[in-house]
Amino acid sequence: MKEGRIIKGISGFYYVSLEDGLYECKGRGILRKDKVKPLVGDWVQVSHLDAEEKTGTLERVLSRKNQLKRPEIANVDQVVIVVSVKNPSPSLNLMDKIIVLAEDLGLEVVLCINKGDLETEKGITQNEIQEIYEPTGYPMIFTSAKGNRGIDDLRNKLKGKVSVFSGPSGVGKSSLLNAIKPGLQLKTGEVSERIQRGKHTTRHTELVSVDQDSWIADTPGFGNLDIDEIQRENLRFYFREFLPHMENCKFTSCLHLKEPKCAVKAQVEEGTISQQRYNHYVQFMTEINEKRRG
Numbered sequence: 208m209k210e211g212r213i214i215k216g217i218s219g220f221y222y223v224s225l226e227d228g229l230y231e232c233k234g235r236g237i238l239r240k241d242k243v244k245p246l247v248g249d250w251v252q253v254s255h256l257d258a259e260e261k262t263g264t265l266e267r268v269l270s271r272k273n274q275l276k277r278p279e280i281a282n283v284d285q286v287v288i289v290v291s292v293k294n295p296s297p298s299l300n301l302m303d304k305i306i307v308l309a310e311d312l313g314l315e316v317v318l319c320i321n322k323g324d325l326e327t328e329k330g331i332t333q334n335e336i337q338e339i340y341e342p343t344g345y346p347m348i349f350t351s352a353k354g355n356r357g358i359d360d361l362r363n364k365l366k367g368k369v370s371v372f373s374g375p376s377g378v379g380k381s382s383l384l385n386a387i388k389p390g391l392q393l394k395t396g397e398v399s400e401r402i403q404r405g406k407h408t409t410r411h412t413e414l415v416s417v418d419q420d421s422w423i424a425d426t427p428g429f430g431n432l433d434i435d436e437i438q439r440e441n442l443r444f445y446f447r448e449f450l451p452h453m454e455n456c457k458f459t460s461c462l463h464l465k466e467p468k469c470a471v472k473a474q475v476e477e478g479t480i481s482q483q484r485y486n487h488y489v490q491f492m493t494e495i496n497e498k499r500r501g
């Protein structure tokens with residue numbers, strides 16, 4: 208019995224990465240009995256390995272640390288959120304939303320600010336973005352896929368992890384992946400599910416290797432951003448720069464909204480917490496509340 212990771216699954220076959228290559232494994236009946244659907248990213252036990260034919264049997268799915276819905280992947284370590292300084296100008300609202308969803312899943316966050324070559328004094332600068340996000344403590348990488356800048360930094364950040372890239376259309380996600388590993392194109396656009404001659408042709412997500420122990424999902428993460436699935440009491444924990452101040456709020460249950468003597472709001476006043484980040488917090492809270500009322 209050996210353990211490996213499923214890196215793709217196609218119509219009942221699971222491709223499991225072992226030291227000596229990729230094995231095509233058929234699921235065992237026990238999987239159906241246990242009602243586990245093996246997912247890309249799953250750590251599994253395999254048996255009946257044929258090193259020549261590169262086939263085997265999938266015996267058991269090991270417990271997951273997390274599970275993404277779209278794309279459907281298990282055991283993701285981190286999300287690399289990509290925005291560009293220009294064309295399109297950065298949507299920090301969307302960035303904060305993805306951060307919240309990632310935090311809720313317990314994923315690590317890496318912020319990647321691309322198209323540094325297009326920076327001008329008019330638009331938002333890398334420095335301004337850095338100032339806003341510095342207090343969060345998230346690693347920030349400044350890149351130019353075109354100018355081949357920051358690519359080594361980004362590649363280093365992927366080391367030993369399973370990463371999902373996320374961010375608006377046109378910011379350069381595919382270009383960055385291509386710079387990291389030529390030929391590695393990110394599948395973007397809509398996930399197509401066409402029906403051809405009565406047969407379903409679905410696009411499958413797979414993990415592609417950057418190197419031996421680093422993987423990237425070939426589909427961008429968080430296609431549908433359903434922030435209203437977040438518990439309103441939890442939202443405050445997903446704005447990391449709030450955390451050191453929370454204990455100074457008058458009420459331990461403080462949601463940093465209308466409560467008196469709120470230390471978080473005091474920090475916003477002082478400028479140590481970004482007003483914009485705080486505004487997004489309030490906005491997401493409103494969205495969650497509105498959804499609840501239906």
Ligand SMILES: Nc1nc2c(ncn2[C@@H]2O[C@H](COP(=O)(O)OP(=O)(O)OP(=O)(O)O)[C@@H](O)[C@H]2O)c(=O)[nH]1
Nearest residue numbers: 321322351352353375376377378379380381382395
């Ligand atoms: N100037 C400049 N242009 C870039 C850079 N990175 C990507 N681009 C360009 O931006 C456009 C969009 O790049 P993509 O890599 O397709 O962006 P994407 O995020 O994968 O977009 P979707 O596939 O729509 O999700 C392309 O024309 C790229 O050539 C960069 O660092 N600088």
Ligand SMILES: [Zn+2]
Nearest residue numbers: 456461463469
């Ligand atoms: Zn407070």
